[in-house]
Amino acid sequence: MDTRFIGKKSSAAGGWGALKSCGKRLLESGTPLSGAMTMLKANQPDGFDCPGCAWGDPEHGSSFEFCENGVKAVAWEATEKRASPAFFAAHTVSELRELSDYELELHGRLTHPMRYDAASDRYLPVAWDDAFREIGNILKSLDNPDRAEFYTSGRASNEAAYLYQLFVRLYGTNNFPDCSNMCHEASGVALRQAIGVGKGTVLLEDFEAADAIFVIGQNPGTNHPRMLGDLRRAALRGARIVVFNPIRERGLERFSDPQDKIEMLRGGSTDIASHYFQPQLGGDMAAVRGMAKAVLAAEDAAVAAGLPPVLDHAFLAEHCVDFAAYRAAVEATGWAEIEDQSGLTRAEIERAAAVYMQAERVICTWAMGVTQHVHSVATIREIASFMFLRGNIGRPGAGLCPVRGHSNVQGDRTVGINEKPPKAFLDALEREFGFSPPRRHGHNVLSAIGAMLDGSAEAFIGLGGNFARATPDSALVETALRRLKLTVNIATKPNHSHLMPGEVSFILPCLGRTEMDLAPNGNSQLISVEDSMSMVHGSAGINRPASPHLRSEVAIIAGIAEATVGSGIVSWSALAEDYDRIRDHIEATIPGFADYNTRLRKPRGFLLRNAAAHREWDTPAGKASFFSGPLPEETVHQRARKAGGRFALQTFRSHDQYNTTVYGLDDRYRGVYGERQVIFIHPEDLKAMEAEAGDRVDVVGAHGDGIERVARDFRFVPYDVPRGSIAGYYPELNVLVPLSSAGEQSDTPTSKSIMVSFRKREAA
Numbered sequence: 001m002d003t004r005f006i007g008k009k010s011s012a013a014g015g016w017g018a019l020k021s022c023g024k025r026l027l028e029s030g031t032p033l034s035g036a037m038t039m040l041k042a043n044q045p046d047g048f049d050c051p052g053c054a055w056g057d058p059e060h061g062s063s064f065e066f067c068e069n070g071v072k073a074v075a076w077e078a079t080e081k082r083a084s085p086a087f088f089a090a091h092t093v094s095e096l097r098e099l100s101d102y103e104l105e106l107h108g109r110l111t112h113p114m115r116y117d118a119a120s121d122r123y124l125p126v127a128w129d130d131a132f133r134e135i136g137n138i139l140k141s142l143d144n145p146d147r148a149e150f151y152t153s154g155r156a157s158n159e160a161a162y163l164y165q166l167f168v169r170l171y172g173t174n175n176f177p178d179c180s181n182m183c184h185e186a187s188g189v190a191l192r193q194a195i196g197v198g199k200g201t202v203l204l205e206d207f208e209a210a211d212a213i214f215v216i217g218q219n220p221g222t223n224h225p226r227m228l229g230d231l232r233r234a235a236l237r238g239a240r241i242v243v244f245n246p247i248r249e250r251g252l253e254r255f256s257d258p259q260d261k262i263e264m265l266r267g268g269s270t271d272i273a274s275h276y277f278q279p280q281l282g283g284d285m286a287a288v289r290g291m292a293k294a295v296l297a298a299e300d301a302a303v304a305a306g307l308p309p310v311l312d313h314a315f316l317a318e319h320c321v322d323f324a325a326y327r328a329a330v331e332a333t334g335w336a337e338i339e340d341q342s343g344l345t346r347a348e349i350e351r352a353a354a355v356y357m358q359a360e361r362v363i364c365t366w367a368m369g370v371t372q373h374v375h376s377v378a379t380i381r382e383i384a385s386f387m388f389l390r391g392n393i394g395r396p397g398a399g400l401c402p403v404r405g406h407s408n409v410q411g412d413r414t415v416g417i418n419e420k421p422p423k424a425f426l427d428a429l430e431r432e433f434g435f436s437p438p439r440r441h442g443h444n445v446l447s448a449i450g451a452m453l454d455g456s457a458e459a460f461i462g463l464g465g466n467f468a469r470a471t472p473d474s475a476l477v478e479t480a481l482r483r484l485k486l487t488v489n490i491a492t493k494p495n496h497s498h499l500m501p502g503e504v505s506f507i508l509p510c511l512g513r514t515e516m517d518l519a520p521n522g523n524s525q526l527i528s529v530e531d532s533m534s535m536v537h538g539s540a541g542i543n544r545p546a547s548p549h550l551r552s553e554v555a556i557i558a559g560i561a562e563a564t565v566g567s568g569i570v571s572w573s574a575l576a577e578d579y580d581r582i583r584d585h586i587e588a589t590i591p592g593f594a595d596y597n598t599r600l601r602k603p604r605g606f607l608l609r610n611a612a613a614h615r616e617w618d619t620p621a622g623k624a625s626f627f628s629g630p631l632p633e634e635t636v637h638q639r640a641r642k643a644g645g646r647f648a649l650q651t652f653r654s655h656d657q658y659n660t661t662v663y664g665l666d667d668r669y670r671g672v673y674g675e676r677q678v679i680f681i682h683p684e685d686l687k688a689m690e691a692e693a694g695d696r697v698d699v700v701g702a703h704g705d706g707i708e709r710v711a712r713d714f715r716f717v718p719y720d721v722p723r724g725s726i727a728g729y730y731p732e733l734n735v736l737v738p739l740s741s742a743g744e745q746s747d748t749p750t751s752k753s754i755m756v757s758f759r760k761r762e763a764a
């Protein structure tokens with residue numbers, strides 16, 4: 001078998017490997033020098049917000065914080081390559097559909113507004129005003145505004161997102177499918193129930209004070225490299241770092257900080273995780289409940305022995321409700337059930353609990369490994385309950401930290417991208433603008449797809465993102481998009497969603513975060529974003545736009561809005577001329593933004609106050625609320641084992657991609673080169689199937705809803721994962737993610753627990 005694609009793993013995350021990879025990326029981007037210069041302005045007081053991720057920026061961010069993820073994202077946007085009208089003239093859309101995500105985006109930045117021409121099956125240039133007029137006319141012609149879907153991906157600025165929601169609500173719908181529906185939705189839902197606010201409670205400074213940091217279902221080495229710097233500093237000063245991850249991820253094991261000259265010269269690295277536990281997929285709720293069980297047992301033992309208590313009784317009495325019910329639920333859950341579902345032994349779980357109990361201050365972070373399961377909301381409630389036991393919230397060095405993905409996904413929600421908007425916000429819009437915004441709930445991602453499939457949606461507008469590839473059952477979604485009357489994508493680079501044109505279809509090219517956005521008076525426009533720690537700060541691009549025909553997202557939304565709802569209520573062009581005016585409206589309609597335009601211009605921006613971080617609880621009970629539901633009856637890995645010949649599959653990211661944007665085919669942290677169609681699997685599972693490393697198979701969905709799903713031609717990579725739980729890359733495996741499987745209460749696709757089997761590869 002050919003296993004040349006399986007190679008050496010990087011010995012540590014970061015380090016020279018990261019520098020080498022960045023150098024390569026900058027060279028490929030065509031402008032090494034301007035690319036490097038651009039990097040120096042990332043996350044600087046007078047620069048742009050890094051489009052790489054939503055991790056916070058340090059207080060004294062005066063020296064450039066090196067981050068491979070950021071360099072790639074910036075170089076990707078600053079490329080010299082152009083997907084110009086000549087490129088679209090040279091290829092039919094059907095031809096382009098044959099390209100991989102990787103090959104497609106390699107063609108570079110979009111330069112002109114384009115309209116699909118069905119006769120020639122090509123995109124042809126169109127004038128901006130003609131595009132706006134036609135889009136407006138089609139939107140106005142729909143029987144009902146609820147027949148249009150307005151998607152947002154989390155790179156849109158606060159200003160663009162606010163203007164977008166204003167336009168869409170004036171148009172008359174709350175249909176806001178959003179990338180966060182596929183991402184941290186469960187965190188928002190669970191945290192609102194538990195602590196009254198759907199956001200994390202910690203600041204970057206808290207990582208300097210924590211004694212223990214639990215990192216659950218997250219791969220920061222790849223996805224939030226700057227977080228590794230904070231974890232490394234914590235590890236060096238003796239904080240314990242406890243990881244729960246089915247896969248042994250290199251970045252969580254060892255890290256060489258490219259910021260640290262001595263470590264780099266000596267080829268040294270710092271151990272990150274002090275404890276590494278490998279649960280089964282979806283086993284975290286059981287693991288956390290097991291830890292709680294150990295904590296409660298230790299409390300009983302301490303009381304019996306007359307020792308100081310383990311629980312924070314003052315916090316429980318003053319701040320919490322439902323502790324007794326929670327305690328009863330934990331005690332009713334047996335160790336056998338916990339061990340089977342978590343895939344961890346009681347001894348392992350007790351070791352993790354001991355770290356928790358020895359720590360005065362604990363932070364718990366998590367990401368997609370927790371949020372993309374059926375029982376994600378319950379799991380996050382369980383995590384919050386566990387943290388309440390010792391009052392690990394609302395004091396320095398302690399708290400809950402969902403680590404967000406897209407650089408402004410949190411801000412977009414704050415400024416109104418929400419299919420279930422709170423009443424107070426709609427009331428505020430009504431007061432500020434004098435119209436009646438729609439009150440019915442709108443569509444999220446899954447219900448928008450449902451509406452497209454059953455014909456009740458007729459138009460799709462995408463403010464960024466790659467809807468067709470990021471969503472489940474991608475093949476079905478692609479056909480659904482092609483049946484629409486209108487599809488519009490506001491984008492920086494071509495992607496597969498643009499190749500699924502409706503009857504009328506436009507690609508509208510916009511400025512990226514790194515590019516100068518000049519107002520008509522020549523002033524540079526400032527936009528703003530909110531990071532995972534609720535810091536809002538300004539961002540201004542410095543590069544010359546990729547093409548003179550690009551418009552800002554704000555200007556494009558203003559153009560569509562004016563052509564659709566007119567300027568009687570909102571003067572769109574006035575707002576697009578000066579974003580300060582948009583911010584004045586945000587300040588008037590959303591709490592926390594007082595003096596927005598002034599505070600935004602301070603070096604680190606400002607913090608949106610988080611009540612829970614001050615131990616004020618905006619929950620129905622007015623207190624932090626314990627959760628006392630049962631463990632899931634069965635998770636996918638348990639069902640797969642019972643059925644035999646089945647596996648629980650998770651779809652995750654490689655080290656060389658940003659969501660559906662694939663930068664390259666290597667994943668050096670996992671030792672895979674030049675190949676993305678791979679399945680990571682336990683060597684004993686391979687043996688049991690009489691298969692070997694490098695064997696090619698088809699992966700077959702086994703969700704049991706009667707729909708045939710096949711991902712063809714994948715190769716095995718033996719890996720350190722629990723038996724029965726396997727892994728492979730998104731978006732290649734999205735054909736296997738069932739639309740009909742969603743998180744309870746979050747409605748998030750369950751991309752981390754997909755039931756599959758294997759069969760011999762069929763020739764295509």
Ligand SMILES: Nc1nc2c(c(=O)[nH]1)N[C@H]1C(S)=C(S)[C@@H](COP(=O)(O)OP(=O)(O)OC[C@H]3O[C@@H](n4cnc5c(=O)[nH]c(N)nc54)[C@H](O)[C@@H]3O)O[C@H]1N2
Pocket residue numbers: 052053069183216217218219220222223224244245246247249279280281282283284367368369370404405406650651652653654655657658659660752
């Ligand atoms: N370079 C890069 N950076 C990115 C992105 C990118 O694609 N590339 N995407 C951005 C976005 S939008 C997001 S949301 C974040 C995503 O950041 P992550 O959540 O770190 O992303 P994933 O690659 O999906 O990784 C999930 C991790 O959870 C583990 N995991 C999977 N299932 C389980 C489980 O059941 N239990 C536990 N304990 N662990 C599990 C996986 O093994 C993997 O290590 O990153 C952001 N940053």
Ligand SMILES: Nc1nc2c(c(=O)[nH]1)N[C@H]1C(S)=C(S)[C@@H](COP(=O)(O)OP(=O)(O)OC[C@H]3O[C@@H](n4cnc5c(=O)[nH]c(N)nc54)[C@H](O)[C@@H]3O)O[C@H]1N2
Pocket residue numbers: 152153154155156179180182183184368372405406463464465466467470471490491492493494495510511512513553651652653658659660661730731733734737751
């Ligand atoms: N199977 C599986 N599916 C998943 C996930 C998973 O883990 N597994 N993760 C889910 C998650 S966490 C997320 S967040 C979603 C991501 O879903 P999306 O946000 O929809 O996808 P992206 O790949 O981030 O979007 C990339 C496109 O955005 C456009 N773009 C880039 N920068 C800009 C900009 O500044 N402005 C505009 N207007 N456009 C821009 C480019 O054209 C690029 O092609 O995918 C989800 N889908």
Ligand SMILES: [Mo]
Pocket residue numbers: 179182183184404405406
């Ligand atoms: Mo995400």
